[in-house]
Amino acid sequence: MSEQPSSPTRRRLLMAAPLVVAGGVGVGFWRMLSGMTRGSFDPHDIHAPALNRPVPDFTLPDQAPGTGFSAADLRGLKAPVLVNYFASWCIPCVAEMPVLNVLKDRLPIWGIAYKDKPEHALGFVQRAGNPYARIAADHDGLAAIDWGVSGVPETFLVGPGGIIRWHTASPITEAMITNTIMPLADSLKS
Amino acid sequence: MKTHPLRRGGLIALLACLIFAPLVALAVDDPSEMLPDPAQEQRAEAIGAQLRCLVCQNESIEDSSADLARDLRHVVREHVAKGESNQQIMDWMVNRYGNFIRLKPPFTIGTLLLWVMPLLALCIGIGIAWWTFRRPRAPTPPPLSDEERRRLSDLTETR
Numbered sequence: 001m002s003e004q005p006s007s008p009t010r011r012r013l014l015m016a017a018p019l020v021v022a023g024g025v026g027v028g029f030w031r032m033l034s035g036m037t038r039g040s041f042d043p044h045d046i047h048a049p050a051l052n053r054p055v056p057d058f059t060l061p062d063q064a065p066g067t068g069f070s071a072a073d074l075r076g077l078k079a080p081v082l083v084n085y086f087a088s089w090c091i092p093c094v095a096e097m098p099v100l101n102v103l104k105d106r107l108p109i110w111g112i113a114y115k116d117k118p119e120h121a122l123g124f125v126q127r128a129g130n131p132y133a134r135i136a137a138d139h140d141g142l143a144a145i146d147w148g149v150s151g152v153p154e155t156f157l158v159g160p161g162g163i164i165r166w167h168t169a170s171p172i173t174e175a176m177i178t179n180t181i182m183p184l185a186d187s188l189k190s
Numbered sequence: 191m192k193t194h195p196l197r198r199g200g201l202i203a204l205l206a207c208l209i210f211a212p213l214v215a216l217a218v219d220d221p222s223e224m225l226p227d228p229a230q231e232q233r234a235e236a237i238g239a240q241l242r243c244l245v246c247q248n249e250s251i252e253d254s255s256a257d258l259a260r261d262l263r264h265v266v267r268e269h270v271a272k273g274e275s276n277q278q279i280m281d282w283m284v285n286r287y288g289n290f291i292r293l294k295p296p297f298t299i300g301t302l303l304l305w306v307m308p309l310l311a312l313c314i315g316i317g318i319a320w321w322t323f324r325r326p327r328a329p330t331p332p333p334l335s336d337e338e339r340r341r342l343s344d345l346t347e348t349r
Contacts, residue, residue, distance in 0.1 A: 049288040115257070141261050148286040150244035150258060 042170065049148065055083075055162045056146035063113045064122045066135030073134075074110075075162030080185045082109045083156045084132070084172075085144060087116045088124035090152045096171035097128035103177055104131040107185050111135040114144055114152045157181060159188040223260070225267050234270045237279055238263055242293050250293055 035041025059070040074081065084100065086093040100109055111132035113121035118137060125135065138144050147156070150169060157166035166184055168176065225231040235252055241262065243254035251259040251266075262283075269279045283291050295301045334342070 049285065141258070142265070145258075145261060145265060145286060148288075150287070 050156065050164045050167055053164055055156075055158060055164060056143070058143040058146060060112065060136035060138055060143055063111070063118060063135040063137035065125065065130065066111070066132055068136035069110060069134050071162065074158050077158070077162065078160050080107065080157055080159045080165070080188045081133075082107055082181070082185075083112065083158055084109055085112050085114045085138075085147075085149050085152050085154045086124075087114045087152045088120040089116070090114075092171040093124075093153045094128065096153055096173075097131065099172050099174055099177065100131035101129045102174075103172070103181075104133070106182065108133045112143070113137045114149070115139065115141045157184060157188075223263060223267070225271060230270050231267075233276070234263075234267045237270070237276055238266050240280070240293050241266070241283055242291050244287060244291065 032041055055071050055074045057071050060068045062068040074083070082103070103109065109131050111125075111134070113135065115138065116124075121135075121137065125132065144154075147154075153171050154169050155167070155172055156164050159165040165188060166180065172181075225234060238252035239250045241251045243249045243251045243256055243259040243262075245256035245258050246254045249259075251262045266279060269282065274282075280292070289295055289298075295304065297305050
């Protein structure tokens with residue numbers, strides 16, 4: 001009599017275990033990938049801790065054709081404002097400009113030109129149609145670091161008292177405006 | 191074959207260079223970026239090596255040549271020059287970019303699995319090994335019957 005044969009159910013169980021694990025991992029990756037195409041999952045989305053905090057201290061010079069602003073200007077506001085970091089050298093910024101130009105009639109947008117030459121930023125705003133009520137220039141990008149900005153475009157919804165209520169690190173879309181930005185802005189007004 | 195000792199030393203040095211070169215290949219591409227005090231510069235590099243570049247995401251700001259990484263390197267050096275502690279500089283960064291900027295995340299509920307995974311993997315491995323070896327050995331076969339004994343002696347004695 002040689003070795004005792006292991007029971008067939010146990011053997012099948014052992015063989016199935018790696019398959020089950022591989023299947024589980026596969027489903028996980030599939031969900032991540034489909035989420036990336038649908039936009040519900042973004043591996044580049046950085047959850048900035050700026051939310052529900054007052055805007056950082058900063059004072060920025062004017063960027064033609066607008067006037068610059070400081071933290072005090074935002075903190076003195078009674079109604080919400082969208083603060084949008086942009087740059088003339090940024091392709092997604094070009095893509096979001098038409099949307100911003102539609103939004104500007106419903107919600108004031110203040111722009112900050114991030115590490116841009118003044119004449120380039122001016123040219124960009126003139127070409128794209130200026131959606132900004134005020135424009136400031138962040139030449140060395142240090143104010144952006146205080147805001148927790150990791151790239152352009154990046155947008156913040158600043159509520160009354162200068163509290164940051166919403167943030168995105170991707171270009172503004174119409175869906176964002178109807179689903180998130182305007183409902184939130186309206187709720188902050190009242 | 192014997193190699194000249196000098197040549198062998200050179201070979202070892204070359205090998206050492208090849209092995210360790212990637213460790214010192216930092217993206218500080220402009221010497222003017224570095225602090226004049228070597229001790230402070232070393233501290234700044236050590237802090238920067240723990241900060242994630244938010245553009246490339248899997249590189250430290252010391253290794254990355256992204257624009258933002260350069261700005262953050264500059265900020266780190268400014269704070270070091272001001273005499274702030276490593277903890278203060280790290281807090282300053284986390285305050286702006288969250289724990290995501292730390293290449294080594296802190297131990298929280300969210301990172302619990304990340305930190306205990308090595309221990310968990312070891313425990314699972316030990317468990318599997320224990321479970322496999324614990325199985326009962328094949329029982330010792332019963333002694334040969336008279337019939338088998340006779341057949342065996344027949345087989346061995348035919349020669």
